[in-house]
Amino acid sequence: MHPLELVKNLRTFLPPEAVLYESEDLKPYECDGLSAYRQMPMIVVLPQSEAEVIRILRICHMSETPVVARGAGTGLSGGALPHAAGVLLSLAKLKRILEVDPLARTARVQPGVRNLAISEAAAPYGLYYAPDPSSQIACSIGGNVAENSGGVHCLKYGLTVHNILQLRVVTMAGESLEIGGAGLDAPGYDLLALMTGSEGMLGIVTEIMVKLTPSAEKAQVVMAAFDDIRKAGDAVANVISAGIIPAGMEMMDKVATHAVEEYIHAGYNLEAAAILLCEADGTAEEVADEIRHIDEIMRQSGAIEIRTSRDETERLRFWAGRKAAFPAAGRVSPDYYCMDGTIPRKNLARVLDGIERLSAEYGLRCMNVFHAGDGNLHPLILYDANRPGELEKTEEFGAKILEMCIAAGGTITGEHGVGIEKLNQMCSQFGSRELKIFHAVKMAFDPAGLLNPGKAVPTLRRCAEHGAMHVHRGEEKFPELPRF
Amino acid sequence: MQNIIDQFADTIRIAAERKAPLHICGGGSKEFYGNRIVGQNISMLDVTAYSGIVAYEPTELVVTARTGTRLADLEAQLHKHRQMLAFEPPHFGAAATLGGCIAAGLSGPRRASVGAVRDFVLGVRMLDGRGDDLRFGGQVMKNVAGYDISRLMTGSMGTLGLLLEISLKVLPLPPMEMTLSLQMKQAVAIEKMNLWAGKPLPISATCFCNDALTLRLSGAEAAVHAAHMKLGGEEVAEAAAFWQSVREQTHLFFQPGKSLWRLSMKSTTPPLSLPGQQLIEWGGALRWLISDAAMDAETVRAAAKTAGGHATLFRSGESSAAAFHPLTAEMMSIHRRLKEKFDPMGILNPGRMYPEL
Numbered sequence: 001m002h003p004l005e006l007v008k009n010l011r012t013f014l015p016p017e018a019v020l021y022e023s024e025d026l027k028p029y030e031c032d033g034l035s036a037y038r039q040m041p042m043i044v045v046l047p048q049s050e051a052e053v054i055r056i057l058r059i060c061h062m063s064e065t066p067v068v069a070r071g072a073g074t075g076l077s078g079g080a081l082p083h084a085a086g087v088l089l090s091l092a093k094l095k096r097i098l099e100v101d102p103l104a105r106t107a108r109v110q111p112g113v114r115n116l117a118i119s120e121a122a123a124p125y126g127l128y129y130a131p132d133p134s135s136q137i138a139c140s141i142g143g144n145v146a147e148n149s150g151g152v153h154c155l156k157y158g159l160t161v162h163n164i165l166q167l168r169v170v171t172m173a174g175e176s177l178e179i180g181g182a183g184l185d186a187p188g189y190d191l192l193a194l195m196t197g198s199e200g201m202l203g204i205v206t207e208i209m210v211k212l213t214p215s216a217e218k219a220q221v222v223m224a225a226f227d228d229i230r231k232a233g234d235a236v237a238n239v240i241s242a243g244i245i246p247a248g249m250e251m252m253d254k255v256a257t258h259a260v261e262e263y264i265h266a267g268y269n270l271e272a273a274a275i276l277l278c279e280a281d282g283t284a285e286e287v288a289d290e291i292r293h294i295d296e297i298m299r300q301s302g303a304i305e306i307r308t309s310r311d312e313t314e315r316l317r318f319w320a321g322r323k324a325a326f327p328a329a330g331r332v333s334p335d336y337y338c339m340d341g342t343i344p345r346k347n348l349a350r351v352l353d354g355i356e357r358l359s360a361e362y363g364l365r366c367m368n369v370f371h372a373g374d375g376n377l378h379p380l381i382l383y384d385a386n387r388p389g390e391l392e393k394t395e396e397f398g399a400k401i402l403e404m405c406i407a408a409g410g411t412i413t414g415e416h417g418v419g420i421e422k423l424n425q426m427c428s429q430f431g432s433r434e435l436k437i438f439h440a441v442k443m444a445f446d447p448a449g450l451l452n453p454g455k456a457v458p459t460l461r462r463c464a465e466h467g468a469m470h471v472h473r474g475e476e477k478f479p480e481l482p483r484f
Numbered sequence: 485m486q487n488i489i490d491q492f493a494d495t496i497r498i499a500a501e502r503k504a505p506l507h508i509c510g511g512g513s514k515e516f517y518g519n520r521i522v523g524q525n526i527s528m529l530d531v532t533a534y535s536g537i538v539a540y541e542p543t544e545l546v547v548t549a550r551t552g553t554r555l556a557d558l559e560a561q562l563h564k565h566r567q568m569l570a571f572e573p574p575h576f577g578a579a580a581t582l583g584g585c586i587a588a589g590l591s592g593p594r595r596a597s598v599g600a601v602r603d604f605v606l607g608v609r610m611l612d613g614r615g616d617d618l619r620f621g622g623q624v625m626k627n628v629a630g631y632d633i634s635r636l637m638t639g640s641m642g643t644l645g646l647l648l649e650i651s652l653k654v655l656p657l658p659p660m661e662m663t664l665s666l667q668m669k670q671a672v673a674i675e676k677m678n679l680w681a682g683k684p685l686p687i688s689a690t691c692f693c694n695d696a697l698t699l700r701l702s703g704a705e706a707a708v709h710a711a712h713m714k715l716g717g718e719e720v721a722e723a724a725a726f727w728q729s730v731r732e733q734t735h736l737f738f739q740p741g742k743s744l745w746r747l748s749m750k751s752t753t754p755p756l757s758l759p760g761q762q763l764i765e766w767g768g769a770l771r772w773l774i775s776d777a778a779m780d781a782e783t784v785r786a787a788a789k790t791a792g793g794h795a796t797l798f799r800s801g802e803s804s805a806a807a808f809h810p811l812t813a814e815m816m817s818i819h820r821r822l823k824e825k826f827d828p829m830g831i832l833n834p835g836r837m838y839p840e841l
Contacts, residue, residue, distance in 0.1 A: 103678045104752045127682060148628045159626065161635070162603050175814045182750035182792025184595065184769045187809040188819055188837070189644070190602055193635030197628045214684045237543040243566055243656035283684055285706030342624040344544050374625035375544075414626035422629070429629055433616045440825035441631050444818055457630065 001063035003042050006087075009059050010045060014052060018093075020044040029088050032073045032080040033135075036337075036391060037420055041068070041082030048093045050168065050176065050206040057204065058174035060087055066453050067172065069200040071111060071143030074135040076338055077419025079146065079199045079455055086453075089204065091142050097121050098207070105212040106165060106182070111142025111205050115149075118210060127212035130157035133415070134323060142205050148197030150415040152248045152322070155373035156281075157213060159415070161196040168207035169195060172446045182209065194441070199417050199456040202445040216281035219247060222294045223318050224303040225272035229253060232274035233348040235301035236372045239278060242297055244290060247281040249373035250322050253352070256367040256380075257321070259328040266321030269305050276303075276372065277322055279315075325369045326380070333365070333382035337394050341405030342376045342414035354404050355379055362397045364390075376414035377405070403428055418456045427463035435460060485550075488534045492646060493615035495529055500613060500829040508642040508833055510552060511579030514588050516799055518641050519807045522835035531583055531646065538649055539623070542567055546606065546623050548651040551583030558582055562654055570598040570655040574731050583647045589639020592731040593689035593700070596681070596751075596766035598655065602638040609649040610637060613827025623651045636822075642833040643841050644826040658688070658702035662712060663723035666697045670755045670764070673697040677767040678752050685711050691730050692764040693737050700727060730765065737763045737774070743801035745773040745784050749793030756787055772798075781805035808837060816840060 001009075003021060010019045020026060021043045031038045042065075047053045060067050066086030073080055082088045094110035097117065101107070102125035107118055115136040119128040132151035133139055139149070145167065150159045157163070166180035180192040195202060226232040232251055239246060252260070252275055257268040268275050276298070280290035291308060298306050309315035329336040343351055352368060359366045365382040379401055383394040402412040402425045412418070412425040426435070438457040442449065458466075499506050505523035509515075509530050535552035542565040549558055555575050562568055572592030573585045586608075591600040607621030621627055621634035634651075637644060668676070673692045677699075680687055686703035698720060701708045712719075720726060729735040738744065747756070751768035760775035773784065781797065788795035794809035811819060816838070823830070823841045834841070 101752070102682060103675075104750055105678075105682050125682070148632075150626055155625065158599065158603065161632070162599055171814075177814055177818070178812075179815075181748070181794060183748035183794070184766060185589075185600060185639075185748050185794075187794045187796070188811050188815060189640050189822060190589075190635050190638060191815075191818070193602060193632045193638075196632065198631055202631075212682075214682050217684050240543050240545060240656075243659065245656065282703075283686075283707050283710055285710045286686075286704045289704045289706050342626050344541070344546070344623060346541065346544060371626070376626045409622070410624050411622050411627040411629050413629050414624070415628060417628055418630075426629060430619075434618050434620065434630070437612070437618060437620075437633065437825070438630050441633070441822065444821035444825055447821075 001065065006059070006063060006065065007043060010043070010056065013055055014045065014047065018046040018048070029070065029073075029082060029090070032070070032075040032078060034076055034078040034419065034421055037078045037081050039082045039084055041088035042085055044088045044090060046090045046093050050170065053089070053170050053204055053206055054174045054176065056087070056089065057170055057172055061173050061448065061450065064448065064450065066450050068452050069146070069204050071140035071146070072114065072138050074139040075143060075147060075417065075419065076340070077413065077417040077421040079417050079419035079452070081420050083453065091140070091204070094206065100125070102127065106209055107212055108207060108209050109141055110207060111140060111145070113141050115139050115141055115144055122212045123215070126215050128215050129210055130163050130213045131160050134326065141208055141210065145196055145205050145208060146198065146200050147415065147417045150371070150376070152250055152371060155249065156245050156247050161193055163211045164192065164196065164208055165211055166209035167192060167195055167205050169203040169205055171203050172448060172451050176206070177203065180209070197417070199419065200452040201442055201456050202451065216247070217283045218287045219279055219281040219315060220287050220291050221277055221279040221309045221315050221318050222291060222298060223268070223307045224276045224278070224298040225269035225305040226274045226276065226302065227272060227304050229274040229352055230349045231302045232276050233345065235276055235298055235303065236345060238297045238301050239294060242293060244293060246278050246294070246373060248277065248279040250277045251275070251370040251372040252322060252325065253368040255365060256325055256369050259332045259367055260321040260324050263328050263331055264321045264324045266317055267307070268321055272304065277318060322369065325367070329367060329380045329382060334384045334386065337381040337383065337398055339377070339379045339381070339398050339401050340413050340416040341402050341410055342374070343405050343408045343410035345372065345375045347408040347410075351377065351404055351408050355401055358397055358400055362393050364394060364397055371414070374414070375410065399425060420455055423458040423462065424466045426458050427466050432460055432463070435463065485534065489611070489617065489648060492529065492531070492534070493611055493617065496611055496613065496615040496646065496831070499527070499831045500615070503829050503831065505831050505834050508646055510581035510584035511554070511577060513575060513577030513580040514584050517588055517807070518836045519839070520835065521833055522839065529646070532581060534648060535581070537561060544623070545625075545654050546651060547654050548623060548649055549582050550649050551581060551647045553582045555580040555582055555585055563657070566657045567654045568657050569604070569652065571595055571601050571604055572731055573601060574733065576732065582650055586638050586647055586650050587640065587642045593691070593727050593765060596690070596769060597688045602635045604653045605634050605638050605650065606653055607651040608634045608637050608647055610645040610647050612645045613829055613832050617648070618645070621651065625653060641837040643823060643837050645832065660705045660708050661688070661700055661702045661723070662708050663698060663700045663720040663726065664712065664715060664717035665720050666715070666717040667695060668697055669695060673764070674752065674754065674768045680715070681751070681767045685714070687711070689727060690765060690767050698726065735763070737761065737772070739774060741801055742774050743776070743779060743797065743803040744799040745775060746796040746798040747771040747773060747784065747788045747793060749788055749791035753791040758784060758787055779803070785809055811838070
């Protein structure tokens with residue numbers, strides 16, 4: 001269908017300001033949080049209700065127009081990168097909190113509601129929404145579902161998939177589905193899990209019922225400094241061995257602490273090779289007990305300095321440094337590229353050594369922040385996009401880090417998603433049979449292949465051409481494809 | 485061990501060629517659960533030979549074990565390191581295997597406080613209906629590469645694939661547990677369970693039956709005692725045996741031979757006015773109903789649906805109703821398409837979940 005004809009069709013039921021097609025109106029949508037990739041969409045639509053979403057999808061389905069969903073646009077893997085010949089479906093106007101049920105500890109919300117807004121609405125009842133990605137002030141719950149977002153507290157409180165009960169979903173063909181339920185399980189296959197983290201490939205989420213968690217009575221954090229990153233890694237393992245699941249356990253390396261200290265003055269030890277933040281929450285009695293225990297473990301693990309937050313102000317100050325890691329990277333370098341691999345924690349030292357080696361090899365600085373409790377690494381590669389060739393070098397460096405994560409028994413993405421960014425690394429992590437199953441799952445929901453085409457799962461052809469494939473369990477990958 | 489997998493794969497390939505259904509079977513402890521497998525020339529595929537723990541690192545909080553591993557052996561191994569399968573899966577027999585536990589997707593008393601089986605599944609290795617050896621997910625807590633096939637497999641009753649190996653997140657055993665009993669009526673108990681679940685209290689299990697609410701506290705000693713002071717109630721002796729009887733359905737409430745319905749619903753749903761006896765778990769979100777054979781399935785299902793949930797005929801007794809709550813036409817068509825993709829010949833446990841799958 002001709003773009004203008006499509007616009008005309010959409011405007012039969014949407015107000016003119018909800019259907020954008022002039023290039024100056026489209027410009028703000030050309031990228032998401034991964035700004036290295038940009039693409040202008042053909043049309044942007046901003047529906048205000050599920051009924052409008054259904055009509056938009058039916059028209060696009062009939063006219064075979066690709067559709068890319070977008071929430072707040074804070075995604076870090078280019079999952080909401082527009083399609084040149086497609087409609088960008090912004091869910092930003094579906095931003096109503098429909099119901100908070102304090103007794104059942106649930107909230108029904110529309111996908112455009114900000115993550116933090118849910119916790120704010122639940123706060124008067126002593127409840128909150130547990131997953132807290134660092135972008136929680138801006139990111140939308142619909143985007144969180146699409147990416148299965150985590151946060152610093154997910155070792156104890158889980159990811160998005162553990163904290164949602166029900167979804168209303170519209171398929172590309174315009175059918176609406178209710179997935180999950182108000183209870184703790186649902187009949188049939190676990191489509192709730194399948195939808196979570198599916199990166200807008202399977203359906204458009206129009207409503208979410210989230211679980212709310214009682215706010216802890218108290219939280220306290222131990223900050224421990226180590227002269228060797230290995231000792232910090234051992235301290236993490238020792239905490240877990242002692243039977244403690246901390247509310248949060250974060251590690252930062254020296255490059256990171258120096259970058260943030262200059263800017264936030266969190267009080268980090270600048271001599272340390274690594275610092276560890278380990279938080280306990282719960283009732284006052286539980287916290288006192290756990291903090292005592294953590295303090296002892298840090299001491300035994302060889303910490304050179306240990307400080308425990310004395311009050312809420314100090315606790316927030318200790319955390320402020322960690323939370324400012326990304327902006328701090330932006331202050332010390334014109335550009336930075338955030339990676340998102342997960343590894344079994346025991347391989348931490350090996351992977352960090354490897355990153356240091358690559359950093360020297362590429363001549364690019366790298367700072368490491370690490371969700372230590374669950375093995376999720378965020379190396380931030382510092383670069384300058386204005387220097388010719390530096391972005392390409394950075395991407396190559398990043399790709400090597402991800403390959404290293406796979407080799408260490410981990411994964412190429414812990415919480416940011418594959419999007420457009422990690423398609424090549426998907427070829428390393430999965431064989432052609434697994435990829436075929438992923439494509440088949442996509443087909444089961446979206447037989448026409450119109451939702452977010454080209455994202456999340458690489459084509460077998462792309463993998464064959466990428467060349468970074470390894471021989472997996474002695475089998476050659478993609479034997480059915482010609483090689484040159 | 486690879487030769488066992490090769491045999492399984494050959495069996496599947498031959499069955500696919502002949503379009504002859506396979507009845508995947510572990511310890512047989514959950515044979516009663518779900519519907520009868522349909523088709524001609526059904527053969528059993530016994531997976532118990534593929535057993536044993538592949539990897540277990542307590543400090544990583546992850547265990548990987550083969551499908552035929554006995555659940556009891558796995559749990560005993562975890563307990564040695566003071567860890568557990570936190571979702572407390574029911575065994576329903578000494579022969580219960582890990583594969584059966586994951587395929588059935590059932591969780592026990594701790595479910596409402598820590599999560600269900602699916603919440604702890606991190607990765608699977610499986611054979612699909614073509615006999616292809618596939619791996620999804622992994623051994624790490626956070627992983628969003630590719631669709632979440634591992635959790636899709638959980639609770640799919642063996643209709644999408646044969647599980648080979650499963651990686652699970654494990655948790656430390658709580659330092660202390662205490663079980664309390666409080667006398668009250670059902671409506672009050674439902675309200676209390678929900679109110680308390682909204683407070684930062686270390687409640688790890690609840691069970692209401694015969695005008696008594698039994699609840700378990702788990703956590704640091706100080707926290708457990710403080711919660712006891714707040715909640716009151718009598719401390720129950722032999723508490724471990726009590727929770728075991730609820731988990732394994734050996735509690736007197738579960739009368740063998742009768743139809744047992746499992747209603748999963750919004751936790752705040754007021755007492756259901758259905759004839760028969762009820763036992764409530766999961767803070768009100770799970771209601772067990774023992775009814776006589778005359779009980780009409782539609783009535784039970786309508787009651788569950790009204791409360792935002794669904795009803796399963798868990799043990800059929802004398803009832804001939806289908807086990808699982810019917811799906812809407814739109815949902816069924818997605819289920820059918822998924823089944824076709826994983827098992828194109830329809831040979832893996834056909835009909836065990838729904839006649840169409």
